[in-house]
Amino acid sequence: MDFELIRTVFPFFLKAAWVTVLLSVLTAILGLICGSLGAAARLSRSRVLRFLGAAYVSVFRGTPALIQLFLLYFGGPQIGIQLDAFQAGVIGLGVNAGAYMTETIRGAIIAVDRGQTEAARTIGMSRWQAMRHVILPQAMRLMIRPLGVNINALIKATALVAPISVVELTYTAQRYIGSTYRPFEMFLLAGILYLIIILSVGRVVGWLDRKARIA
Amino acid sequence: MGLDFSVLGGFWGLLLQGTLWTVAITVLAGVLSYIGGVLFAVVALYAPAVIRWPFRLFEALFMGTPLLLQLFLIYFGLIQIGIDLPAFVAGVIGLGLHFAVYNSELIQAAILAVDKGQTEAARTIGLSRWQALRHVVIPQAVRAVIPPIGNNMIALLKDSALVSVIGVAELTLSAQQAISRTFRPFEFYLAAAVLYYIVNLGMEAVQRRIERRIAASR
Amino acid sequence: MTEQPIIEIRNAAKSYGALEVLKDISLTVNRGEIVAIIGPSGSGKSTFLRAINELDPLSGGEIFLEGEQVNKRLPPREYERHINRIRQEIGMVFQHFNLFPHLTVRGNVTLGPRLLKGLSQADVDKLAEEQLDHVGMLERIDYFPSQLSGGQKQRVAIARALAMKPKVMLFDEATSALDPELVEEVNAVMKRLAQEHMTMLIVTHEMGFAQDVCDRVLFMDQGVVVEEGPPDVIFRNPTNERTRNFLRKHLEGRS
Numbered sequence: 001m002d003f004e005l006i007r008t009v010f011p012f013f014l015k016a017a018w019v020t021v022l023l024s025v026l027t028a029i030l031g032l033i034c035g036s037l038g039a040a041a042r043l044s045r046s047r048v049l050r051f052l053g054a055a056y057v058s059v060f061r062g063t064p065a066l067i068q069l070f071l072l073y074f075g076g077p078q079i080g081i082q083l084d085a086f087q088a089g090v091i092g093l094g095v096n097a098g099a100y101m102t103e104t105i106r107g108a109i110i111a112v113d114r115g116q117t118e119a120a121r122t123i124g125m126s127r128w129q130a131m132r133h134v135i136l137p138q139a140m141r142l143m144i145r146p147l148g149v150n151i152n153a154l155i156k157a158t159a160l161v162a163p164i165s166v167v168e169l170t171y172t173a174q175r176y177i178g179s180t181y182r183p184f185e186m187f188l189l190a191g192i193l194y195l196i197i198i199l200s201v202g203r204v205v206g207w208l209d210r211k212a213r214i215a
Numbered sequence: 216m217g218l219d220f221s222v223l224g225g226f227w228g229l230l231l232q233g234t235l236w237t238v239a240i241t242v243l244a245g246v247l248s249y250i251g252g253v254l255f256a257v258v259a260l261y262a263p264a265v266i267r268w269p270f271r272l273f274e275a276l277f278m279g280t281p282l283l284l285q286l287f288l289i290y291f292g293l294i295q296i297g298i299d300l301p302a303f304v305a306g307v308i309g310l311g312l313h314f315a316v317y318n319s320e321l322i323q324a325a326i327l328a329v330d331k332g333q334t335e336a337a338r339t340i341g342l343s344r345w346q347a348l349r350h351v352v353i354p355q356a357v358r359a360v361i362p363p364i365g366n367n368m369i370a371l372l373k374d375s376a377l378v379s380v381i382g383v384a385e386l387t388l389s390a391q392q393a394i395s396r397t398f399r400p401f402e403f404y405l406a407a408a409v410l411y412y413i414v415n416l417g418m419e420a421v422q423r424r425i426e427r428r429i430a431a432s433r
Numbered sequence: 434m435t436e437q438p439i440i441e442i443r444n445a446a447k448s449y450g451a452l453e454v455l456k457d458i459s460l461t462v463n464r465g466e467i468v469a470i471i472g473p474s475g476s477g478k479s480t481f482l483r484a485i486n487e488l489d490p491l492s493g494g495e496i497f498l499e500g501e502q503v504n505k506r507l508p509p510r511e512y513e514r515h516i517n518r519i520r521q522e523i524g525m526v527f528q529h530f531n532l533f534p535h536l537t538v539r540g541n542v543t544l545g546p547r548l549l550k551g552l553s554q555a556d557v558d559k560l561a562e563e564q565l566d567h568v569g570m571l572e573r574i575d576y577f578p579s580q581l582s583g584g585q586k587q588r589v590a591i592a593r594a595l596a597m598k599p600k601v602m603l604f605d606e607a608t609s610a611l612d613p614e615l616v617e618e619v620n621a622v623m624k625r626l627a628q629e630h631m632t633m634l635i636v637t638h639e640m641g642f643a644q645d646v647c648d649r650v651l652f653m654d655q656g657v658v659v660e661e662g663p664p665d666v667i668f669r670n671p672t673n674e675r676t677r678n679f680l681r682k683h684l685e686g687r688s
Contacts, residue, residue: 059412062373062412063373063411063415064374064411065373066376066377066387067376067404067407068408070400070404071404071408074400074404075400075404078399079401156280156281156282157281159282159284160377162380163380169284170281170283170287173284173287174284177288178291181291181295183287183291183292184288187292188276191276191279191284194279194281194284195279199279
């Protein structure tokens with residue numbers, strides 16, 4: 001193992017890790033928004049919305065995220081969507097993650113006992129009031145851990161922007177593998193930084209989960 | 216530049232060939248990941264500590280890093296140590312290893328979930344620890360784990376698009392080849408998406424069928 | 434000339450931390466003898482039975498199978514070989530059958546002989562057919578355990594144990610998990626084994642069965658053998674107060 005080399009490239013990896021973090025955060029936020037809308041559509045009383053929600057989940061989970069990203073980034077200009085690689089990455093990956101989060105959020109809402117809605121409705125709450133004051137607070141607790149799993153997957157999926165030349169961790173590792181012929185060291189360096197990011201997120205999720213359980 | 220789907224016409228052969236390669240990679244890597252998952256699970260649970268702990272580290276590193284990064288490691292790493300594998304083989308190994316680690320988690324849980332009475336019964340006949348594992352516990356675990364492993368296989372289909380990056384001529388790369396000649400990314404990536412979606416639906420149908428059969432046999 | 438006992442246990446003791454579950458139990462079982470072990474739940478009777486083939490090893494005392502010590506202290510590898518050989522000689526039947534669900538009835542019965550006895554496929558098949566015929570399960574040879582009733586499962590489990598040609602059979606509450614109407618078919622198989630002079634140790638809560646079939650009855654409570662004797666004595670004239678209490682409760686509960 002060449003420690004001198006690792007010391008030289010380390011600052012570049014650190015900077016790249018920051019891009020990965022930024023990408024992950026923005027993607028996660030967009031994913032949560034899409035996931036919430038998707039879940040609302042799938043649970044809606046309107047048949048059209050239910051169909052659209054189901055189609056969203058099926059299509060975006062049923063095709064590779066890489067293809068979705070390429071379609072948006074390379075194909076977008078043909079239909080008047082001009083995005084830089086970073087923007088395309090956030091939007092492409094966020095909408096993709098949203099499809100997975102839709103199922104997580106919907107699952108958590110369904111898992112809350114039916115009797116809870118009935119009890120809320122019998123005391124005169126509207127459907128929306130029952131959802132907002134009774135169901136959602138309980139579902140929130142149930143969805144923290146599975147959403148954590150989604151976010152974990154999403155962090156690793158941010159590597160997909162490497163082929164469209166966003167200078168994040170995997171792109172940086174790839175570039176230095178090419179220039180140093182040290183694949184193992186570069187992998188280890190990037191790998192440890194990914195692990196740090198993922199374990200930190202795991203910590204936060206665990207903390208939120210514990211907090212939600214006490215509350 | 217508007218959309219013109221007639222450009223697809225001359226390239227259906229290329230795209231279908233790419234689809235076949237994608238299916239082949241998925242099946243081969245899927246089988247590899249299943250067998251590898253069983254081996255990894257046994258190592259993770261029963262190997263002596265000197266093997267187990269480095270293995271756990273390998274597992275953590277493979278579960279915590281992107282598949283794309285692992286593909287780079289395997290493809291360039293093997294070249295560096297003098298093994299110049301065809302991209303196709305490197306791609307299958309990379310995908311297979313990545314999913315073997317995920318499958319191993321499932322299989323470990325399934326092995327631990329096999330009723331303790333099963334091992335006891337096997338041991339009372341006189342089977343050794345290893346015989347009990349091999350003939351009684353593992354066969355039950357690998358069956359119990361078929362539905363969740365099916366999900367992993369379906370995920371594998373979509374992740375197989377990543378091997379295009381190391382130059383495997385599957386569906387994604389076929390689309391890119393067509394694009395480099397026509398400069399029509401939207402049409403060809405959309406066509407590729409449709410083909411992936413069809414294969415995906417097919418795999419989901421197979422999975423449902425297997426699950427129904429399992430449910431019926433219980 | 435006195436024959437060597439099949440099972441001899443000297444001063445068996447077992448504890449989990451401060452909790453003593455077996456205290457200084459000794460027992461000799463001769464060839465062809467049928468011994469019932471009765472007692473309240475938590476009395477240690479199952480633990481005692483499971484100690485005989487080292488499923489739950491003793492913390493003190495010695496176990497002998499035809500004069501050979503079962504619970505020898507050996508280096509791990511040698512111990513493994515030793516105990517696997519010993520266990521082939523000791524058949525065991527569990528409360529919850531523990532049939533292998535991924536194998537057919539035939540597969541369940543032939544697994545041990547095939548792996549351990551070095552027999553040909555034809556020989557193990559013949560062996561399985563004999564044993565299954567013996568317990569009246571031959572017609573179900575190609576069924577899976579999930580397709581059998583509890584009583585049928587237990588009969589297959591008995592055939593599986595018998596296929597190893599054991600010198601002694603241990604029954605750990607073999608009928609406790611069965612619906613009442615299925616108990617009799619399993620009891621019938623056990624009675625038949627008794628007529629054939631199979632040496633048996635039977636942990637049971639079926640007093641009627643113990644009385645009819647067994648040569649000797651041990652009453653255990655709180656980890657000790659409180660009273661031991663022929664069934665007539667134990668069931669009609671128990672000398673110990675605890676035995677009397679237990680039997681009174683148990684017989685009342687049944688009538």
